[in-house]
Amino acid sequence: MKHGGDLTEAIAHYGGAPEMWLDLSTGINPWPWPIPQLPNDVWTRLPSRTDDAALIAAARYAYRVPDDVAIAIAPGTQSLIQWLPRLANPGTVAIAGPTYSEHAIAWQEAGHNAIAFEPTNALPHAVRHAVVVNPNNPDGRVIDRATLIRIARETRARGGWLVIDEAFADLDPDISAVALCRELPVILLRSFGKFFGLAGLRLGFAIASPKIAEAIGAALGPWPCSGPALAIGRAALLDAPWAGRTRTALKRQAEKLDAVLAGAGWSIAGGTTLFRLARHPEARLLHATLARNHIWCRSFDWADDLLRFGLPSDDAGLDRLAKALQSRP
């Protein structure tokens, strides 16, 4: 299973209708920002430059982006992950792993050599670019600021970029390395859909120096984002009270999920408050057991003893998971 959030494979193997499944395979907030009634023209007319500018202003506020750092908008950060390797100078990329697999796929597809690296060590000599997911998916590891600055300086000296995928940084905004974009060739990726629980909307941002952001914007071309994404993204990113309440609620729910997992003999190996990485010697077997109970979580081809669990939206989901974890294979 390469990705979470797609029941197609689960249903093909284990049957059932989509609504029978408890889908814990994603890192998406189960309590979405409430979408208001949308004006009809977000559907009918082409988005205008005024719409783009309003969304960018909201993102600047939410992500605390300084005035001298720029923002490019995109239909999901995945589309930025696809484009960045095409715009980067030729050269090997080092990716701190294990992590979200699409980074390596996209750099390789664009003709770069991709290797794994350990961020606390010096960047290998043959490497020009680096990619880190911070906090990391699936283990939640956070790389400290001094290390990021060191890596960014190493990539700068080699004409490369440091891509920092902050898909899960909304949960703890102080993690964001946005200040680094000023002086260093750092590109931050911010995902709208995960924290706001609106993954179907397809909205993401690249934050970088004006020169880099302009190159990204030119590559994506005009009208990259849908009218609904522009309208909803703008309003949601300005809703600081909702964001504050949501951070608190997610933290509480993650603690409840940890309790369920611990109660079933799992140890918590990491995660963020949108997903938990848990360890059990029989994890692989239990993934199948859960699936037969129509509960879908993420397994990894690089670890037999780990599963990743997204947050159930309510106590019924927590109870259902708890019961299924006790059932015999």
Added chain:
Amino acid sequence: MKHGGDLTEAIAHYGGAPEMWLDLSTGINPWPWPIPQLPNDVWTRLPSRTDDAALIAAARYAYRVPDDVAIAIAPGTQSLIQWLPRLANPGTVAIAGPTYSEHAIAWQEAGHNAIAFEPTNALPHAVRHAVVVNPNNPDGRVIDRATLIRIARETRARGGWLVIDEAFADLDPDISAVALCRELPVILLRSFGKFFGLAGLRLGFAIASPKIAEAIGAALGPWPCSGPALAIGRAALLDAPWAGRTRTALKRQAEKLDAVLAGAGWSIAGGTTLFRLARHPEARLLHATLARNHIWCRSFDWADDLLRFGLPSDDAGLDRLAKALQSRP
């Protein structure tokens, strides 16, 4: 004015609130396909491969795509226009012009040399790829099938592609060159938003051989289209009765628009039933006159005597245009 459909510039120069403007600068159907109530999960969850497959099946039906020809989905054909030059072999592209300007911009941005060509002549020797918009925007010219086959064979002999942008082919489906994709390196672009009047949705298709479509799909990566675009696109593309009624209604409205223009001393120079290209010796001056009346249409930097008019949605709009065309500068 590079594009239609963006009142930002109009308002900056001529004032007024967006709702005061009669925007005739686009080629978008003013009577959109009626969007039903959407299930909540199109917003919240990541689109699945099942969703993608259902949309592709609907596009296959609407665009009459044979089984051995493939379809790649995208958040608007503009995103495909951005990607194709990055995936094409190096070499000069010939673009039948004047036409939609973003093709040349995208090929040049990707490092190709772009030249203009006349499709009825043999493709110039130095050229590898060709792009035609068929029917063409803004003049509505339709290139016949034999000519398209000849150009496609010329590009094939040189390891190139023929891109046929069929953004306005919905109006007369028999125009589509979809059968050519079987044996020739032809990539068709189909735009959802124009004919269905839902340009804010951002949805488009590339139709090509399985090998080419797969390369396009890999470049765009997973989840290229939003949940709402997948749900709405699927239902709308299967609505053949609506499409039939709409073709008739657009034809009638285009005739009414022609009558208004002719009554004001303009001659019709071409167009499709979504926009009319009209000629007047004082076109440039009248563009400003209309703008002072908060009517926005398209002018061209390559012709002083031409303007392009989209369809007003009702008789009030036609009357307003008729009156403004009579007013003194």
